[in-house]
Amino acid sequence: xxxxxxxxxxxxxxxxxxxxxxxxxxxxxxxxxxxxxxxxxxxxxxxxxxxxxxxxxxxxxxxxxxxxxxxxxxxxxxxxxxxxxxxxxxxxxxxxxxxxxxxxxxx
Amino acid sequence: xxxxxxxxxxxxxxxxxxxxxxxxxxxxxxxxxxxxxxxxxxxxxxxxxxxxxxxxxxxxxxxxxxxxxxxxxxxxxxxxxxxxxxxxxxxxxxxxxxxxxxxxxxxxxxxxxxx
Numbered sequence: 001x002x003x004x005x006x007x008x009x010x011x012x013x014x015x016x017x018x019x020x021x022x023x024x025x026x027x028x029x030x031x032x033x034x035x036x037x038x039x040x041x042x043x044x045x046x047x048x049x050x051x052x053x054x055x056x057x058x059x060x061x062x063x064x065x066x067x068x069x070x071x072x073x074x075x076x077x078x079x080x081x082x083x084x085x086x087x088x089x090x091x092x093x094x095x096x097x098x099x100x101x102x103x104x105x106x107x
Numbered sequence: 108x109x110x111x112x113x114x115x116x117x118x119x120x121x122x123x124x125x126x127x128x129x130x131x132x133x134x135x136x137x138x139x140x141x142x143x144x145x146x147x148x149x150x151x152x153x154x155x156x157x158x159x160x161x162x163x164x165x166x167x168x169x170x171x172x173x174x175x176x177x178x179x180x181x182x183x184x185x186x187x188x189x190x191x192x193x194x195x196x197x198x199x200x201x202x203x204x205x206x207x208x209x210x211x212x213x214x215x216x217x218x219x220x221x222x
Contacts, residue, residue, distance in 0.1 A: 034208040036152075043202055043212040044152065055210060087152055091207040094166045096154040
C-alpha cells in the first residue's frame with residue numbers, strides 16, 4: 001500500500017498569511033493526487049485534483065503542485081473560512097490512501 | 108447541481124448488518140465510478156470501496172473485504188454499501204463520493220456499532 005505522509009500535522013497562522021502543506025507518497029504516484037478541506041462537523045470538500053487542477057468553484061488562492069512523490073498545497077492569503085483540516089489523497093493505485101491531515105488553526 | 112444523499116445509518120450491535128444507500132442527482136450517474144469513504148469519530152479519512160460505472164469491477168480496502176459489498180442500481184441512480192459482520196471498529200460517518208478522487212461528497216451517514 002502507498003503511505004501518504006502530511007506535514008505538519010497542525011499549524012497556527014494569522015489571517016493574511018501564506019500557508020504551505022506538504023504531502024509525501026511512499027512511492028511514485030505520478031500526478032494522481034487530490035487535496036480536500038474539511039471544516040468541523042462537515043463533509044470534506046474537494047479543492048485540487050491531478051496535483052494542480054483546481055476543482056470547479058474553488059477560489060484561486062488555493063494551488064497545488066508536485067509530481068512523483070512530493071506535493072504541496074498552498075493557500076496564498078489565509079481567510080477565516082480557511083481554518084480547517086486539510087487532507088491529501090492518492091488515487092494512483094488501490095487501495096486509495098489519505099494523509100493523516102493538517103489542522104490549520106488561528107494564531 | 109450535483110447532489111449525493113446518504114441514508115440508512117444507525118445503531119447496530121456487533122456482528123449485525125446494515126445497508127447504506129446513496130441517492131445521486133444532477134449528473135449522469137452511469138458515466139462515473141462511485142466510492143464510499145468513512146471517518147471514525149475524531150479520526151482521519153479512510154477509503155472503503157469503489158465501483159466501476161457498470162458494476163463489473165469493485166475494489167475494497169482490506170479491512171472490509173469479505174464483509175462489505177458495494178453495488179449500484181443505475182436505473183435508480185443509487186449507490187449501496189451492504190455491511191455485514193460489523194464490529195465497533197466500523198463505527199464511522201460513511202460518505203458516498205463521486206469518482207476515485209472524490210470530487211463530490213454526500214453529507215454522510217453515521218454508523219454506530221455498539222452493544
